[in-house]
Amino acid sequence: AGIEGAPSPFDKGGVKIALISYISAGDFFQSYQAGAKAQANQLGIDLRIFPGKQNAAEQREQIQQAINLGVKGIVIDHGLPESIGDVVQQAVDAGIKVVAFDVNLNNPAVPQVEQSDHELARLALEQAVKDNGGSFKAGYVYVAGFAPLDRRNETWEKFKSENPAVVEKARFGVVSDTTATSTSDQAKAAFTANRDIKVVFAPYDEFARGVKLAARDLGIADKVKIYSADVSTADIQEITEDGSPWVATAATNPAVVGAVSIRAVALKVAGADVPLQIVVKPVLLTQTALREAGVKTIEDLAAKLPSFSTSDAVTADWIPAKLF
Amino acid sequence: MPLLQVDKLSRSFGATRALADADLQTSEGEIVALMGANGAGKSTLVNILSGVFPADEGTIRFKGAVFAPQSPAEAVHAGIVTVHQSLDRVGAPGLTVADALLLNQYANRSEPFFLTRSRVKRRAQAILDAVGFDLPLDHDFADLPAADRQLVAIARALANKASLLILDEPTASLSGQESRRLYDILLRLKAKGLSILYISHRIADLEALADRAAVMRSGRVAGVFERPIPFDQAIETMIGRKLSAARPDARAAQGVPVFTMHDAQLLPGAEPFDLSVHQGEVVAITGALGAGKSRLLSTIFGLHSLTRGQMYLESQPYAPTSPGNAIAAGVAMAAEDRHQSSLMPPDWPGSALAETLSLPHLAKWYPRVFLFGKRERQEAESAITRLRIKASGPFAPISTLSGGNQQKVVLARWEAEPGKLLLLDEPFQGVDIGARSDIIRAIRSRTDRAILIATSDPEEAFEVADRVLFIDRHSLKSSLVADTTHHTLEELPS
Amino acid sequence: MTSFNEDTHPLPSNISELSARQDSLARTLQNAAQKGAIFILLAMLVVGFSAAQPAFINVVNLMSILQAVSVVAILGAGVTITLAVGGFDLSIGAVAASSVMAASYSMIVWGFGVYATLPIVLAFGAAVGLANAVLIVRLRVPDLLATLAMMFLLTGLQLIPTAGRSISSGLILPNGTTSTGAYDPHFLLIGRYSLFGTIPIPVIIMIIAAIMLFVLTENTRVGRLLFATGGNEVATRLAGASTARLKTMAYVISGTLASLGGIIIAARVGRGDVSSGASLLMDSVAAALIGFAVLGLRRPNVFGTVVGAIFVGILLNGLTMLNIPYYTQDFVKGVVLVGALALTYGLGRSRP
Amino acid sequence: MTSFNEDTHPLPSNISELSARQDSLARTLQNAAQKGAIFILLAMLVVGFSAAQPAFINVVNLMSILQAVSVVAILGAGVTITLAVGGFDLSIGAVAASSVMAASYSMIVWGFGVYATLPIVLAFGAAVGLANAVLIVRLRVPDLLATLAMMFLLTGLQLIPTAGRSISSGLILPNGTTSTGAYDPHFLLIGRYSLFGTIPIPVIIMIIAAIMLFVLTENTRVGRLLFATGGNEVATRLAGASTARLKTMAYVISGTLASLGGIIIAARVGRGDVSSGASLLMDSVAAALIGFAVLGLRRPNVFGTVVGAIFVGILLNGLTMLNIPYYTQDFVKGVVLVGALALTYGLGRSRP
């Protein structure tokens, strides 16, 4: 089933597009995929989703597999530029249109959709300064080696050098099966050792959840404030809960980013021009704002905060406006 | 100059002095029998000579030079080849019988690096042919019955170039036929100048082979006897007392049979037979290797089912489906090959003497679920005195007992509780002559049950039983009533 | 598995080197050092950490250490039981992870409360244990293989009902309906309440589970038979016990304990979080294996497992207090482990 | 491990059920079905996938399947060897991951080329294997425990030189200097070049390694002794072999193979990525264990391991082609595994 009035090949429908993820597990990526799928449905795209297992070598195979399958376009969702750069070039050479999300391939033929981790971290940190002034003792949750966290870390490092009165007293973090509880175990140790920590920057919602649990367990929820990035329904509930120390998070809607990625690749397949950089702006969600608006779930959020649920980035008149 | 000269060799395990200043000599072309009660220190001496562990004190001279092997490989390299007592030290599961036969050759690199299946088979067959044994070369070693494992160990040892051959109870699970074949080979090797140290509790072995007998007692060599060896005197030196006539008085079978088999067929194609065992009666079953002794006993114990026929226990139909079933009905079995069938590995819970004893009786001895109380200890202490088990205490790890003493513990286990029918498969493997009569007396002192013993040694059968049955191709053939007449091997159908 | 035992006994002990020659004082000392190696190390850690950071030794912190290790200790006890019967349960991590999902699903999608959810989740764990047992006992699939397959199966299965998303209030199901349930506040107390304001419930659960399993394995008939099955299955069968039933029991206990661990995680996190359970598995296996060294027993034992879990917990907590970067922590954990093991196993065994 | 073997031998056969009663034709058929279960399933999968998606069966796709499984197969072969000596190497995943880091460090920080990097990395793997062997053979730490400790140690160690960051060109080291090296293009070819444009180098490496190890384990003296060590260490020592040397050899081979796997990953990925190799351990263990079932051997064997790896590779590739979501894939993998195992092990063993 094609779309009437759409440029070829979307007028006939059944366009094969591959979505190749580096990571599939977790709410963010599932939500991203859901957005992509929804957008693809509307455009009559036959979307092939390749599962990501945080295995860069396998991602290479999958790109090759997609080429074998004869897809018209490929969306790359995260990954390591070094490991996929050359296969992406192969795909481009084979006439396949490629769009990348949050991975800088440095390839003029490959537009990049960005949710801008730097921007996310900056928004959260600015809020922290607004709430606590420019001088405070901070705890910081970070695990190196995860690209988004590494990028958010760059902003944190820059922030520290610009605000010398902000002191990082403790740095901890675990990524495991039970990221939240393991992080909370560490946070408890860190709080116990450093009673003067007033602000915790936890730029990943699982981290923030763990820190909140620790603060609650230690009975110091009223003495610390947590700033984070990303959002989910569960997060909203945790943030708006009575006495929650989790006061703000900066986030984009992953579903929207997914949709934008599909639109970008569709436009390229249709032969339209697409900017090389497509930024989906994050929004800052504070505890107060969420409570006032009575937001309970992501869906509420999308309904009450249109800037969260839609993006006018890369669109065309033949693409239906409403996503869900 | 003697080939091997052992001087004042000592070795202790904790408080136990397993070897205490033992002296021994062997010369080329001589078979020296090493006799001694269970726990006398025979295997300890063997282990030191074959490099399994070192001595604490004393010297060994081999071929004139001081010899103190640090590993089994070193001993083998020097020309000392050993068949060890326990059968769980022969081969490995997952390897074929052919591989097990060639294991020494693999280890000393006399086989080429690359192997082909056909070559391995050919070489293994050659080893078997040299000794005239017949074994299934392609089978997994773990599937071999105890006797066949023993054959593997012997064949393999004989295939090595050795100047001293040590055999620690090589005939413990062999029948007369294989034993006699082994005698032939050993005598031939001896004629070629090989020196052989031979350990056995079977007088028949020693009569056939020994040029000299060294008798060990409490870690020392207490006496040396030249051929013709006065066995009565040797045994007295060994156990410190005269051996009373082991054969107990024959008793008339009492009342109704405890256990009967009717028209029973063990395997398809085997001839059906009848069997009945009466209360207070000891019936022995003997026959060649693979004749079906173990099959018969384990069928009664619920490990297999009859292909035809019925069994009755005290006139009730009896058809156990598992050992648990059989035990509940009052039938107990001490299986052959104690390592596989009865003992826990070292250091594992349940590996102490008392715990080995109590395993089948836990529910009876500890009805309240928790293992509190002294029952286990008491039972163990009583067994130790009753059967003269040599151990450092009721909770001595079973692996620190000598082979014969381990076997006594296994027997004591089933002797500890009353029952209707007791099945003993090769019960006297490695048990010394003195202890055997102790055990028989202990077993017979209870008249409340029937006992069925499987043994490959006909002499032993006549020694212990009121009645001896002969089994061939999985079918019971003839029944001989034991009497004081001394049956010789030749009288038996073969 | 018997192989552990064999590994530590290059030769059965009746032919192995014994230290009788050494004079008995030295021997006793060495023996004590060997048995106590882990405890000596533990004491050194505690003293060191307390000196460097006095807050380490306060009760609240000690409680948070116990709380942190409770799940691993409970799962480790399950591994211990399966090790005792000569098996190995690789599925516990996945069982715990899917129990988190099951608990969340029960409350959020089905709208059940704590009293319905607990039995459902525990039954789920027991059922997985039973399935493992069927594979192992009936179909004779080797333990590692059967539980590994089960691990993969559960890792996938837990994601299917929600199409891979985590479960929290307002979850939109694959069929489009929005679920209206929420975590029962009483359920959350399991993870968040502290008795007398000091002893967290998970710690109490851990202690009860540990004591029960300790008594079961060390002081009961069944425990003896469980170990006997692992030591020599044939011998145990010939002694009249049903090893099939014993093994089944071990796997069912292990599965149930894993789901108990999952319940605690769910009650701490307050949502159904997607994970494979791989790191939980590794940590519990580590605890169970370190347990071999505790008291120098060299065999699976529940007490050792719990001590092993606490040992690692103390190490990680202390290092975090000293603000040691996380990547150094794994390294230190490895080094300390190797050291403790070398001490326990290496002592008194000078000969190769 | 002996325990595998014991599992398959519930009773020594002289007291176990004999199958002689069954008539021989039925038995032969059953035997064939049992030995071939995995192959029959494999054939069914291939036919099914090809029917549903013709692109599945083309050469390029089959090669990418082989390429995808090459690392797992190589690591699995290492696990197989350690299983053969009755041990278990849990550190291989970590060795592979740290080899990726080592290779990257060598090229990017030290500026070495491919010819210096390869021996360095392989030597690193061998050294880890040796360290494992020292723990196991000299200090008598149980295999699982020693290699688990090594796993933790390496997981931490690999992060220390770069303070936990991935290694790519322009990396800023903890001491503040910027590294100037880059991946040697020749090194990258190891992961990315295809012989005759069709056969990728990793596949060739896998085939060579598999053949060498297959011959070593199945057709040499040493191979027999390795299996003998695993089956009965005491017996093997008493036969005059040095089981210490054999075990050491097995762990060194295993470590070296793991670093070889790491080299392939590094050459495919093109940078030192911290997260690489997370699931490698489980996947290789799975391959090695599935290998037991291949040909119905019920013991570790290199051929089976490779087939096991390919089996899983085909399954995952086909499911992906059919656009099955990732969580369903894990589930299907588990179900197929359970099925294959039940078939192989369950057949011909009707009695519990």
Ligand SMILES: Nc1ncnc2c1ncn2[C@@H]1O[C@H](COP(=O)(O)OP(=O)(O)OP(=O)(O)O)[C@@H](O)[C@H]1O
């Ligand atoms: N008809 C048959 N079908 C199957 N196996 C048979 C048959 N006849 C003989 N056998 C073999 O013979 C062996 C008989 O073993 P069994 O242990 O019962 O004999 P045994 O007399 O106790 O031998 P041993 O003296 O070694 O204890 C079996 O292992 C079996 O392999």
Ligand SMILES: Nc1ncnc2c1ncn2[C@@H]1O[C@H](COP(=O)(O)OP(=O)(O)OP(=O)(O)O)[C@@H](O)[C@H]1O
């Ligand atoms: N590892 C050990 N630890 C403690 N005691 C041991 C150990 N090995 C042997 N012993 C003891 O040493 C003594 C001699 O044992 P040995 O095995 O040499 O006896 P044996 O003469 O071979 O007896 P058998 O005829 O029963 O085989 C026994 O008392 C035994 O308990």
Ligand SMILES: [Mg+2]
């Ligand atoms: Mg002996």
Ligand SMILES: [Mg+2]
């Ligand atoms: Mg027999």
